[in-house]
Amino acid sequence: MTEKVLVIPCSGIGKPFGSIGRDATLRVVDELRPDKAETNCLSLLVMGDEEATRQVKGSVCIAVDGCPLECARKNIEMAGGKVAAHMRVMDLLRENRGLRPREVTFLDKDGEKLSAILADRIATKVDELTEGQR
């Protein structure tokens, strides 16, 4: 097992949800838990890149999906990885009905708020999973 938790977002590009998942993931790996979590390209993984495949097979993974199609989870599993936790932006939206993100390219205020909430949730999960590794 590698030490760091691998957080992989779907990075869907058609709706704000994919952008929120991606933004939250980058908050976690670059700002909140850089010592405990990392990410890699979903496409690299699926295209069979040797290093990425080794990484996904040797890591505890968190899938972050924007929409109900769950592409991140499916692709991680296709690449031979095991999903230890699954975060869905749609679930977060249901819990925060007052927030209505609309922008995809650059998140608007509501998108930023949802990203921050999701990032905290992912970071907490990273802590739990790394504790479990000890």
Add this chain to the structure above:
Amino acid sequence: MKIKPKVGVVSCSGECCSHGTLSRVATRLILEGVRPETVTLCLPLFLAGDSGEREFAQRFPTIPVDGCHKRCAKKAIEKYSGPTAADVDVEALLEEWGEEAPASRRVLSEADVELARRVAAEIARRIDWVQGERDA
């Protein structure tokens, strides 16, 4: 009569570096104003096996926009749907222009957004070329 074919643009997912963020933002800029008649395909969905996305890339000219030299979007389209109509490698463009990649992969500065606009202009040039090539 000239009939312009619909063109699909596919950004790589590009989570591992800020080149990927540029490819994603440039692709969105195409849809939001530079060439709004263009269609984007969702690469994760395409990779997960969605038949609609793959069929689109088989039937219509498609341009992958890859962040780095690994060219995952191009390889994926070629593997599952056939040859691409043209392609963009953001890392190669930055090398050609003598520009640095953005410092952050999450938040782009004004200068980075300007860089994304330049990449979008390159994508638009290829769209125009593809449509011109195929004028009826």
